[in-house]
Amino acid sequence: MSPIPSPSIIVFDVNETLLDIETLTPLFTRLFDDDNMLREWFAQLVLYSQTMTLSRLYAPFGELGVGALQMTADIHKVSLTDDDIDELKQRMSEMPAHADAVPALTKLCDAGFRLVTLTNSASSASPTPLEKAGLSTFFERSFSVESIEKFKPAPETYQMVASELSVEMSELCLVACHLWDTIGAQAAGGHGAFLTRPYNAVLPAASVPTPHFMASDLVTLSDQIIDYQQ
Template sequence: MPHTKFPQIIVFDVNETLLDITTLEPLFDRVFSDRRILREWFAQLILYSQTMTLSGIYIPFGDLGVGTLRMVADIHQVTIEESDIAELKERMSTMPAHPDVIPALTRLRDAGLRLVTLTNSASGASPTPMDKAGLSHFFERTFSVETTSKFKPSPETYHLVARELSVETSDLCLVACHLWDTIGAQAAGCHGAFLTRYGNAMLPAPGVPVPDLVASELTVLADQIIGRQ
């Protein structure tokens, strides 16, 4: 879909895009003796969140995360204790921002762009993970998919943001380090900006929407967005 001008409303994914999930690695290192199981757990969490949406079922992301941890433990024949679940919840609520996040958000804000977030995570009590990471003040609104009872990349999640801001989806640019998220956003009529953080890459297959912008650092992506204004 051709757009005449680049959006001034930038919609950020939160988990892994802004907040560093590698701070969960010590838990997986201790429980599974392999910190790489974090990636398996997260991939399964995304798979089953999307399965729930396709099946017409909604379970809060945090509950699904706990269930997925138990499932992965069963697969690897490892015992999960209640203390491990408590540690997962604590670590997920205190993930720090990646080093490039505050500089990038500062540039975008100073350039006059409007910044909001859209996350699979349910909205929680204050202080939120974004509050604890020192990021909340950059954003005029925070959106959770719980409002739609569907997970990204369901079109309804992106339409929610457009509707709440009284704009078209073509007025939005989604920034995410997951290609499945930018694919969903672009299919819903948004622009897509893909951040290739570790463990994430392009999907070179015919018909897969190519992001409007791609960079490996959020500061570089921010400069690309500003340059398109």
């Protein structure tokens, strides 16, 4: 890996990176009798959010999440009720923090990094999902793509953060457990820190940017970022 300047601001993805989406599994198991259906729904949600941006269209991420649930149910010939949709919304608003989140964020703060979040999800009234998960105090700002109506990994999403913080893209490091997210950040001129949580892996193909940092847990990933700074 060629030398890169050390980032000063760490930008965290939220869903699955910091907050545990596996707590949605009971809903999908009940509806589809299959623990793996959560992943099918989530893949559809990501696919169609990116499709909307590529098509120069926009709908809030939560609305697309409900739509993706209905689409998945239609595909598998499952009937949904209003209560099912309400349960999805409730569970999405109350996802707990991963066990490695607080230790990793504490390390980065103690090392002097500025921390912010960038999420595809729309902003919400207090208490926010990050507040409910006990993570909000670590971050100086929380950004949502709703302000520019483009979903990650559109370059404008990462550039918005740099512009709002009055820094160059090279000062940002995007931490995410989705490779498509780190690819987007690196293509926009930032650093990429890839968290290989379950169901996420590198894409070994030509021209796919290699993450600058990579680990299977947030604490180790944070240590790599801190050590690079020294």
